[in-house]
């Protein structure tokens with residue numbers, strides 16, 4: 001106790017001297033208001049910390065505290081972070097899967113800090129934590145500038161390197177500002193959340209860290225993330241903030257690395273993916289609790305900061321102790337049974353269509369299911385879990401008017417929304433081998449081998465007809481391997497089976513459009529809009545259909561609505577630019593293209609659009625570099641290749657123009673008939 005109070009005294013003294021040194025607005029605040037830095041490291045296994053691989057994290061543990069048996073509430077990034085930010089378990093905060101949207105009306109850690117006069121800022125490294133999912137609630141600054149692949153409208157895995165995240169965070173805190181001599185010191189006290197995504201697959205650490213980890217790529221990413229933590233600690237130190245800042249570091253979930261047949265995380269809830277490190281620089285963090293739950297972190301941070309009296313009732317208070325709860329609903333994506341888990345000092349129950357019980361004291365790796373030997377323990381722990389899952393707290397059914405609309409479009413097959421589990425659905429622990437196969441197919445797709453992926457997925461989707469994600473990924477592979485008609489058939493069957501899924505209808509629409517089936521595309525887009533009238537993807541799809549039919553005004557309106565819903569999508573902005581160009585509004589078109597290029601500076605379609613505007617305004621020579629960049633970024637974009645030739649010709653470079661036209665004829669895919677014909681024609685005229 002003595003040691004703790006001396007620690008607090010020291011921090012108060014140092015905080016006071018910081019106030020004198022800067023124009024401190026917080027002098028009126030009560031004492032003991034520490035800055036708080038929360039660092040979450042994605043996909044960080046509990047057993048990688050404290051063994052030499054992570055010297056920076058270990059240094060924080062050495063001067064503060066480390067907890068050894070903390071479990072994430074879900075092995076999924078967004079779900080787990082929603083628990084950290086609210087101090088509640090998923091059935092309460094309502095975000096059950098990546099891609100879910102947090103209800104901003106709920107109290108968040110950042111909001112409590114802000115209302116207490118803190119500056120609040122977050123710097124995140126993955127699109128899955130984008131502000132559109134709601135965790136920006138309460139933050140003055142929420143830096144989620146993660147580049148994603150705009151051609152895949154809902155890619156959730158795009159990441160930004162930890163070095164870039166920390167650069168942004170440190171320039172916010174001040175001291176590393178590019179312009180020498182000027183430090184933009186942030187208002188004190190502050191709450192800073194930094195999210196480092198690096199240990200998440202694919203594992204691709206910089207060479208020196210790969211070497212440091214003896215060639216183990218996952219460990220290399222962990223070492224790299226730790227080096228970023230070291231930079232944060234060094235910056236705090238350099239500014240004299242170490243004693244006045246509480247630093248807390250944890251993970252959002254682990255990584256299976258082959259344990260229990262799982263490669264990554266999300267599908268199963270064994271400790272390989274649930275247990276996470278938790279270390280804090282403040283010794284009184286989690287005071288009085290031997291092993292806090294992950295949901296206790298929020299309240300503990302507030303208490304450490306001196307805001308114990310402001311902890312919202314909804315947040316876990318960790319008094320007298322928490323009941324650990326974890327879940328994964330991810331298996332439902334594959335038609336399998338969801339999982340829920342709880343632990344006490346000795347036992348861990350995993351509830352599914354078939355319960356598993358492990359004796360953690362004697363079997364910490366959860367290898368021997370002893371549920372059959374201990375029916376009373378299983379029953380008691382099941383009852384505990386049931387109490388934590390409020391009835392009806394699942395994802396809602398289709399709204400009646402949407403169902404009606406769907407029926408009129410011919411899609412409803414009578415199947416109900418899958419808001420609950422089928423008791424006969426398999427425990428995912430039994431089907432994990434299929435999931436691993438599926439992840440292999442995904443890898444093939446990402447590696448640009450769609451035909452190989454389709455072969456694997458064909459088998460998987462016929463062996464697991466209830467696995468939606470197998471069906472849709474199979475369709476995607478067919479599409480990418482150049483067979484959109486086959487993809488339409490698979491999507492259509494899936495849409496009949498899962499008529500509540502707007503994304504499925506958007507995919508069906510896109511495939512149908514590619515296959516030249518305008519009617520099917522239109523019906524599918526209408527179905528998607530019936531399910532979600534403001535869905536950005538559906539609005540974009542609607543715009544494309546209008547544009548195809550030459551209705552530029554309607555197309556522009558639809559794209560305007562799409563960018564309003566999702567302003568971070570370069571593809572939607574480019575489509576808007578194209579529609580405005582058709583409407584002869586060059587300056588508005590240019591503005592839309594520039595928006596796309598601000599999101600992704602080398603986005604090929606937008607570069608092509610700017611080039612066309614330049615040619616049209618008689619500045620062909622200026623257009624050349626835009627088309628060149630477009631072709632470099634996307635060699636498949638035949639239109640840009642053709643336009644490059646035209647720009648050369650218009651600016652008097654006939655030989656280069658002829659070469660570009662020949663390039664079109666040599667490289668354009670067969671379906672680019674229009675561009676081929678144009679190139680041949682222009683080449684012929686050039687020779688005359």
Ligand SMILES: [Zn+2]
Nearest residue numbers: 042043077252
């Ligand atoms: Zn994660």
